Amino acid sequence: MTTSEPAVRLRAYGGLRMWRDGVEVDIGPPRQRVLLAALLAARGGVVGITELVELIWGAEPSQSAVNQLHRLVGQVRRLFEPDLPSRATGRWVHPAGEGYRLVADALDTDLAATPSLDAVQEPAFAGLDPEVLEHPLFVTIAQERIQIAVDAADQPSALSGVQRIAASAPLHEPLQARLIRLLVLSGRRAEALVLFDEVRHRLADELGTDPGAELRAAHLLALEDEQPAAHRPVQLPRRVAGFVPRHDLTSALDAQANNAAIVILSGMGGVGKTAVAVDWAHRLAPRFPDGQLYLNLRGFDPSGRLVDPVDALNTLLESVGVSLASLGGTGLDARAARFRSALADRKMIVLLDNARDSEQVRPLLPGVPGCLVVVTSRNRLTGLVAREGARPVHVNRLGDAAASELLAKRVGSARLAAEPAASQDLVRFCAGLPLALAIAAAHASVRPDMRLSEFVEELELDALSTGESGDDVRSAFSWSYEALSPAAARLFRLLAVHPGPEISIAAAASIAGAGPKARSLLAELSAANMLTEADGRRYTMHDLLHAYADELLESSGERLDAEKRLVEHYVRSIRHSYLMFGRPQVTYLGPPSAGMTIERPADFAAALEWYLREKLTLRAVIDLALLRRWHREAIEMVLDLRAARGAVVEPPADSAEQSERALKAAQSLGEPVLEAGMLRESSIGLHSTDPNQFRSRLERALELYESIDDLAGQAMVWRNMAWSTTAEPSERLMYAKRAVDTAELCGEPSVLVFALAALGSELRDQGDLASAADAALEAHELAVQADVLDMSAQTAVKLAEIKLALADHSAAVRYASTALDLTPPAEVFTPFQASAILAEATLALGDTARASAVVSTFRQAAAQHSHIYRVVWGDDEVDAVISRVDACASSMH
Incomplete structure (x- = not known):
């Protein structure tokens, strides 16, 4: 250097x-x-x-x-x-x-x-x-870190360091064996024996194996001259049968054990917090030789009887050998102080299960850092985090692989393997909740002759119960629901109408008419683990919780109003997004309902990102509007989404069936502008699959636009007619010129941009490259001037393509580069086309270094997105572009 x-x-x-x-x-x-x-x-x-x-x-x-x-x-x-x-x-x-x-x-x-x-x-x-x-x-x-600990584990001075690393490798036999030996050398024989027993059980439970020779030898060393162990409480419950290790939590938990005296495991009801806490505490037990305390605080018990802190302290004090008679009539504070004194010189684990809130837990905390306190709760207990420095760990649902592993342990892997589709359906239905999976597995196990597919067909929320009081998923949810404030409980019910994978703050606020209060209500639901926070602005609701919310909503009489507000929210949010594309409004919406909170993407790129994120939700909301016969709202959403769908070159087949239903709805409304718009929308894609229907619908749309003197609509129909596969080249050119002439009369820049682009494409196809370049350049300059941002990039690509055909390589490079600069991250189609042109043009100019870099970028885009390109453009067109770029690459070698 x-x-x-x-x-x-x-x-x-x-x-x-x-x-x-x-x-x-x-x-x-x-x-x-x-x-x-x-x-x-x-x-x-x-x-x-x-x-x-x-x-x-x-x-x-x-x-x-x-x-x-x-x-x-x-x-x-x-x-x-x-x-x-x-x-x-x-x-x-x-x-x-x-x-x-x-x-x-x-x-x-x-x-x-x-x-x-x-x-x-x-x-x-x-x-x-x-x-x-x-x-x-x-x-x-x-x-390598583990091996460093193995190599160092021969001197007593290394004990604390080896212990810390061994905690992160609980199944590494050589390291655990050396730690046992190191404990014996350090005079801590009892801990060494406890550790061996812990490792032996872990190997059996997780790997189905016995300790190897090195571990057995370390055990024999620890047994020599063993002295009777002092009395100590060992209260941890047994590990849950069929427990699946939560590898996603292991590193987070182990790191917290090294850095904190209090760890909080929070998560929704039925997610397996207690099972995780018990398993973790068993694994850590050798590091806390003075024992383990366990107490169920019953914070969400269906009886509503929480364990009072005084009663909790009485139990804990007795467990550590303090006579209650010696306390006399002392109250909470004196008992808490006595408990802290009793644990002052001890290294213990204190597992406080099912806590309701921070106030229930705070008197039960030891006063010194030598003890580890593990708290489980459906609430996040942020008071303990803020005031006591507790470390929060969120326990989420099991992933599909872990859920399948749990079922295999309970039902048998052979039975699952025999019906893989039914097994996957069972995993999906249980939504990754260990409680739901365990109950479903129990029912399946007692019906061994029944096919899993038949069992899955019978499943519903009621099926996830053992028949014993409180031992079912619905009860687990209800305990959390009953603890919510009335406003948060109402929002939870109403969110059942939201059909998408994620719920934004704005959508939740609109559905409930809650305005700015929605944030605090969502925070309450998230803290109670009734919702999961995705990124600070969006939330998800687990499938079974969604089913439970839907049941509550059905009996509340609030569904229809919530659905109306949901639809209005998306009608208005789609409209705002549509306006970011620089297009004219087809209809005007009027003032919003009270409490409506609209999504307002700040610019074109944000609007495109919003569409891609909300795509599944938008389709479901349109379906709901059509089902409820709110036809005008459904049609407005379909028409306003065309800009985003066009920008991402979405295959017409993706929305064709929904567009057909919206067309029938439009024909029943008697509003020419909406019917004409849906005739145009539903014709997209038909020019190649059903050319006669394509032409028929456009001709009818033209009649309707002419009847209301809508020049912009007429121009767009003429532009669409230029795609006709049955028309002669002279006809297509006439349609494109007619589109330009009509667009110039209507005075709407975006319409003229589309018309000029269509004219440029038709002239290029007919071999008039000079005229095509003039039309494409005019379209591009107007798009940039009028902030029609998606067309700014698309017209730059067309212009670069024409310039390349004219052998004007400098201009081709300039416009292809412009197209790439104008393309937002969410749009993946323009980079494919522009990079191909840029590779050919830079190579023709002799800039092989840049051409090589562009080829690399092109190949990355093709590798990642070629399946999408092929759906939209077809194999022949995509292969032709790839072949051109491959030819460039070959000529550089």
Whole structure:
């Protein structure tokens, strides 16, 4: 490294940190941290683009993930070199093949050489998402940390360090064996025996194996000269039968045990909080040799009888050997002080199960950090977090794989394997709730001759009960529901009408007419784990909770009004999004109902992102409006969504069936503008599948637009007619020119943009490239001037394509680059076309370096999105574009 280059230091153990010239650098948001962590973990090796995308965005990345990754790489490069130009590679992060590598040889990093035991007390990359840390890059480093502990476990001075690392590797026999030996050498034989017993049970429960030779030898060492153990409370309940380890929580819990005296496990009813807490406490028990206390506080008991803190303290004091007679008539404060004194010199686990609120728990807390308090609750107990420094851990539903594993343990893997489809249906129905899965499995187990498919067909919420009082999913939900404030309970019921996977704050506010109060009500529902917060602005409701809310709503008489408000919310939110595309309104909506809170994307890119996120919900809301015969609202939504659907080049078949129903509704309304709009909308896609119907519908739409003197509508029909596959070329050209002439009369810029674009395409197809270029240029300049942003990018692509055909390679490069610059991240079609043109044009200009980079970008887009391109454009067109780019690549070698 030369003296002019910055000294860069990176640390992985204990959490990713970075220094430049001795000053710590803020690494930035989570995705940026994951990217830098992956490159550092590779230790100079290449990390592929596909691998990075999956690490950062998960198994189902957004369509724009590759583009976003390239931007992230630029941001990471500027962590090393703040003044680096936006498109420069720089010194540290280099492209390599189909990925990137970090130049590690000049870095000062704790991954460059084998560190000491002290240096690896905290896990590498602590704080990253547990799913990210399951990647082989990070698993390898975690295994190296374990080996460091194994190698160091021969001196008593290493005990505390080895214990911390062993807690994160509970099934690693060599490390556990060395820890047992180390405990014996340190005079802690009783702990060594408890640890062996714990490891033996864990191996049997989770792996179905017995201890190996090394563990057995360590056990024999611990048994030599064993002295009777002192009395200590051992109150932990048995582990739940068929418990499935929650690997998603393991690292978070173990990290909290090292850093906190109080850990709160919160989650919805039936999600398995107690099972997780009991399993974790059993695993940690060897580290707390003075025993374990357990108390069920009955915070959500159906009887409503909470355990009073005084009664709770009486039980706990007796458990640690304090005679209640010695306390006399002392009250809560004196008992709490006596309990703290009793635990002052002890290392114990205190598991407080099913707490209602912070006030119920606070008197039961030890006063010294030597004890670990584990609290479970359906509420988040933020008071304990704020005042006592408790560490919160959220217990979520089981994933599909873990849910299937639980069923296999209860029902038998052979039975599940025999009917995989029914097994998947059973997993989906139980919504990842261990309580629901356990009850369903119990019913299936007592009916071994019944096919799973028949059993699943019978399932409903009532089926998730054992028949014993309070032992069912509905009861578990009802206890949480009854504890809500009246306003939050009402919102929970009303949210049953929302059909989408996520509920925004604005949608919830509109449905309930709650205005700004919706935020606090949603926070209450989230704190009670009746909803799950997705990203601070959106919430999800688990399937079984949705079914329970639907039952409550059905009996409340509130459904119809809630559905009306839901539909109005989306009519108005879609309209606002539509206006961001620079299009004229087809209808005017009038003033909103009281309490309506509208989604208002700030710009075109945000409107496109909003559409893609709400796509499933929007379709379901339109279906609801059609079902309720709210035809006008349904039609307005369908027509206003055309702008977004066109921008993402959505296949017409995706919405064709719904459009047909909306057309029939429009024909019954007697409003020409809506019927004509639906005739145009429903004709999209028919030009190739049913050309006669395509023409017939457009001719009828033209009649309707003429009857109301709607020039904009007429222009758009003429533009659509230019797509006709049955018309002669001269006819299609006449239709396109007629569209332009009519659009110029109507005075609406966006309509003229579409007409000019259609004319340019037709002229190009007929070989008049010069005239096509003039029309396309006029369309592009008008689109930019009038802020018709999606067409600004699309017309730039068409213009680049025509310029390429004219061999005007400089202009082709200019307009293809413009198209890429104008394309929002959510739109994946323009980059495919523009990159192909840019590759050919830059190569023709002799700029092979840029051409090579563009080919790489093109191939990434094609690899990630080609299945979508083929649905929209067909195999022949997509293959032709790919062949052109391949030819460019070949000519560069």
